[in-house]
Amino acid sequence: MAGRGGRGLVPLLAxxxxxxxxxxxxxxxxxxxxxxxxxxxxxxGAAWALTAMTLSAAVATPLAGxxxxxxxxxxxxxxxxxxxxxxxxxxxxxxxxxxxxxxRALAGVGGGVFPLAYTIIRETVPPARTSAAVGLMxxxxxxxxxxxxxxxxxxxxxxxxxxxxxxxxxxxxPGWFAAWWIVPEGRRRPAGRIDWWGAVLxxxxxxxxxxxxTLGAHLxxxxxxxxxxxxxxxxxxxxxxxxxxxxxxxxxWTANAASLLSGFALMGGGVLxxxxxxxxxxxxxxxxxSATQAAMLQLPSAVGMSAAGVAAGVLDRRVGxxxxxxxxxxxxxxxxxxxxxxxxxxxxxxxxxxxxxxxLGLAYAAVANLVVAxxxxxxxxxxxxxxxxxxTVGASLGTQVSAVIVTASVPDGGGFPAEWGFVLxxxxxxxxxxxxxxxxxxxxxxx
Numbered sequence: 246m247a248g249r250g251g252r253g254l255v256p257l258l259a260x261x262x263x264x265x266x267x268x269x270x271x272x273x274x275x276x277x278x279x280x281x282x283x284x285x286x287x288x289x290g291a292a293w294a295l296t297a298m299t300l301s302a303a304v305a306t307p308l309a310g311x312x313x314x315x316x317x318x319x320x321x322x323x324x325x326x327x328x329x330x331x332x333x334x335x336x337x338x339x340x341x342x343x344x345x346x347x348x349r350a351l352a353g354v355g356g357g358v359f360p361l362a363y364t365i366i367r368e369t370v371p372p373a374r375t376s377a378a379v380g381l382m383x384x385x386x387x388x389x390x391x392x393x394x395x396x397x398x399x400x401x402x403x404x405x406x407x408x409x410x411x412x413x414x415x416x417x418x419p420g421w422f423a424a425w426w427i428v429p430e431g432r433r434r435p436a437g438r439i440d441w442w443g444a445v446l447x448x449x450x451x452x453x454x455x456x457x458x459t460l461g462a463h464l465x466x467x468x469x470x471x472x473x474x475x476x477x478x479x480x481x482x483x484x485x486x487x488x489x490x491x492x493x494x495x496x497x498w499t500a501n502a503a504s505l506l507s508g509f510a511l512m513g514g515g516v517l518x519x520x521x522x523x524x525x526x527x528x529x530x531x532x533x534x535s536a537t538q539a540a541m542l543q544l545p546s547a548v549g550m551s552a553a554g555v556a557a558g559v560l561d562r563r564v565g566x567x568x569x570x571x572x573x574x575x576x577x578x579x580x581x582x583x584x585x586x587x588x589x590x591x592x593x594x595x596x597x598x599x600x601x602x603x604x605l606g607l608a609y610a611a612v613a614n615l616v617v618a619x620x621x622x623x624x625x626x627x628x629x630x631x632x633x634x635x636x637t638v639g640a641s642l643g644t645q646v647s648a649v650i651v652t653a654s655v656p657d658g659g660g661f662p663a664e665w666g667f668v669l670x671x672x673x674x675x676x677x678x679x680x681x682x683x684x685x686x687x688x689x690x691x692x
Contacts, residue, residue, distance in 0.1 A: 265416030266355040269333055270298060272409045273349070276397065279406040286342045294336075297346045299641045300455055301353025303634050304448040309357025310364070310630025311439060311486055314623055318364045319428040321357065326424060329355025330417040337410035355417070356637065360630035365428060367617060367625050379558065379613045395540045395547070443486035446475035455641055491628055496619030499688040500612040503570060504632050506677045506684070507577070507608045508639025509646070510601075513674040514581050516647045518542055518598055521588065521667055530664045532591060545595060546602030553606025560607075561614050570611035570685035577604025578678035585671035608681060609636075615688060646673065 273280070273294050281291035305325070313321040332351025339345035359382075366378045400408050450471035457464035479485040491497055519539035524531025532538075553573070560569045580601030587593045612632060620628040647670045654666025 265413050265420055266329060266358045268416065269329065269352055269355060269410075269413035270302065272397070272413060273298070276401065276406040276409050279401065280345070283406060284339070284342045284345060290342050293342075294345055294349050295644075296455065296641070298349040298353040299637060300448075300452050301350040302356030303353075303451045303455070303637050304444065305354040306356040306359060306634045306637065307447070307487055307627055307630035308439075308444050309354070310360030310626030310628070313357075313361045313364050313626040315439065318361045318368075318626065319424070322361045322365070322424050322428060323421065325354055325357040325361065326417055326421040329353075329358075330414060330421060333410060333414050333417065337407050337414065356633065357630070359633040360626040360628075363613065363617060363629040364626045367622060374558070375617070379610065379617055382554075382613070395544055397540060399537075438484055440479070440482050440484060440486040443475065443479050443482060446471060446478060447486065450475055451638070455638065487627065487631055488624065491620055491624060492631065494619050495687070496615045496689045497628060497632075499684045500615035500619075501632055501635050503574075503608060503681045503684040503688075504612045505635040505639040506680045507573075507605055507612070508636035509643035509677045510577055510581065510674040510681075511605055511643065512640040513643030513647045513677065514584075514601060514671055515543075516644055517651070517667055517670045517674075518594060520651065520662075522591075522594065524661055528661050528664075530588065530667075531661070534591075542591075542594060542598060545599040549599050549602035550606035550609075553603045554610045557607050557610030557614070561611070565690055566611045566614040566618070567685055567688040567690050569607050570615070570688060571682060573604045573607030573609075573611060574678050574681035574685055575604065577601050577608060578675045578682070580604060581671050581675035581678065585668050585675060588667070604678070608678075611685075612636075619689075643674065643677075646670075 280294055281287065284291070309321055309325055329352050332348045332354065334348070336345050336348030336352060339348055362382055363379060366382065367375060370378045396412070397409060400406075400412065450468045453464045453471060454468035457468065476489070479487055479489055492501070519542070521530075522532050522534040522539040522542055524533070526533040557569050557573075560572075577600075580597045580599070580603075583600070584594060584597035587597070613629065616628050616632050617625060650670045650673065651662045651666040654663040654669075655661070656663070
């Protein structure tokens with residue numbers, strides 16, 4: 246049945262699938278306090294509803310990319326969408342925290358849509374339009390987060406928090422049927438096998454590292470040991486899950502470093518905006534805004550990120566991905582730096598947030614195009630999977646670091662966070678974008 250709907254619709258389908266997954270990843274954040282109350286758990290327990298999906302996605306993303314390279318992207322895409330949909334249904338129906346976590350972990354498998362979508366675009370979109378398509382695809386993760394905040398208020402107010410979890414299902418179910426009908430089989434490697442030991446070790450050290458801020462710093466040592474074992478296994482494997490030789494390519498390692506830091510800046514700064522808007526005006530720097538006002542602050546950033554993702558494809562053909570990445574780093578860093586020193590009026594938050602969104606849209610598009618251009622077509626899935634994985638890890642670290650900084654600014658006697666916590670949080674994210682500039686300076690000049 247594949248391809249009956251016309252190959253011209255394949256990129257649109259890929260965008261919708263990625264958007265549905267991005268929404269399912271981000272939609273829990275606005276509902277965390279309500280999940281805590283509804284399931285009778287602690288704040289830390291509710292936070293695991295986000296962490297569980299992040300951990301699952303971190304492992305599933307490169308694994309799905311490798312499976313797509315080996316068996317063809319269509320077959321793996323159908324499986325990934327089916328598991329993700331089932332997971333969201335379980336999470337939305339959960340009556341207890343353990344069931345919620347199981348559902349969210351299954352939903353995290355949907356992270357595989359990113360490398361699979363890149364592979365499908367590379368095979369179905371004409372070369373002259375590939376950069377623009379990849380750029381738009383790369384911006385979808387950030388757009389999904391912004392959209393989740395925009396819809397959270399009305400959905401919670403009128404339907405209840407569980408409908409935030411049902412919302413992505415409305416996109417995933419038709420997405421599965423559309424993928425079955427439209428997506429062609431695609432190319433596959435003539436032979437090969439999956440490095441399951443590599444996948445298990447990857448899952449182990451990522452889980453330990455990402456859980457360390459919540460469960461204890463001792464897990465960092467565990468993660469370091471397991472990562473060393475994983476690297477040794479991958480170096481000796483005939484067909485590793487992650488080909489370390491590919492990771493050493495100049496266009497790949499620079500893009501991966503930039504992806505990690507951009508992910509940090511996306512969520513590190515993004516967590517702070519709604520908190521700042523909703524702090525009482527009595528603090529002297531908060532705005533006393535509603536959840537809806539905090540949500541609307543994300544809208545210009547989302548629009549800017551999407552527009553920049555498309556524009557980056559055109560710029561990539563004219564000036565190269567390296568210069569696009571440099572521009573993205575400058576803009577995102579400038580937006581975050583501006584807000585760190587100027588946050589007395591809402592227009593300043595809108596201006597800084599929008600510039601940040603445009604910069605991140607350019608950066609996300611550039612790193613994806615750097616990776617796609619640097620690796621053979623038969624390794625697109627696994628290479629872009631690792632790049633997306635690092636973006637996810639960076640986003641998780643950004644969320645946790647910003648939360649720690651703001652929490653540390655709360656006075657010993659309790660109360661609201663101090664202004665310096667927000668200033669430092671925005672500054673740290675701006676510094677992360679300075680690291681992106683360093684990675685861009687080391688990237689190849691042109692494809």
